[in-house]
Amino acid sequence: MSKNKNKFQPPTTKPGSALNNKTGDWRTSKPVIDKNICIGCSRCAKLCPDACILMKLDKEGKLKAEVDYDYCKGCGLCAAECPVKAILMKRGE
Ligand code: SF4
Ligand code: SF4
Numbered sequence: 001m002s003k004n005k006n007k008f009q010p011p012t013t014k015p016g017s018a019l020n021n022k023t024g025d026w027r028t029s030k031p032v033i034d035k036n037i038c039i040g041c042s043r044c045a046k047l048c049p050d051a052c053i054l055m056k057l058d059k060e061g062k063l064k065a066e067v068d069y070d071y072c073k074g075c076g077l078c079a080a081e082c083p084v085k086a087i088l089m090k091r092g093e
Pocket of ligand 1: 033039042082083086087
């Protein structure tokens with residue numbers, strides 16, 4: 001009986017972080033935030049399945065949402081859930 005030397009194959013992909021997979025390339029629609037309308041509630045940042053909305057202080061010290069387009073997949077959840085409709089999904093961007 002021959003021994004199978006390849007019984008334990010190395011993994012075909014290397015372990016890593018989601019940070020290495022820039023999923024923004026998949027996007028067909030792009031969320032655009034109107035910071036004049038955004039009230040800084042953080043709802044979109046909490047709900048984004050890709051955790052790619054960051055809350056940052058603007059020049060006036062007010063909290064505003066900002067999308068990291070490297071990782072946004074364009075699902076539109078943020079736009080659907082924004083209570084003041086500050087996010088518009090633009091197709092083809
Ligand atoms: S949900 Fe709308 S109002 Fe709230 S932080 Fe996001 S963009 Fe701003
Ligand atoms: S479109 Fe989807 S993935 Fe992109 S920022 Fe909004 S919730 Fe996140």
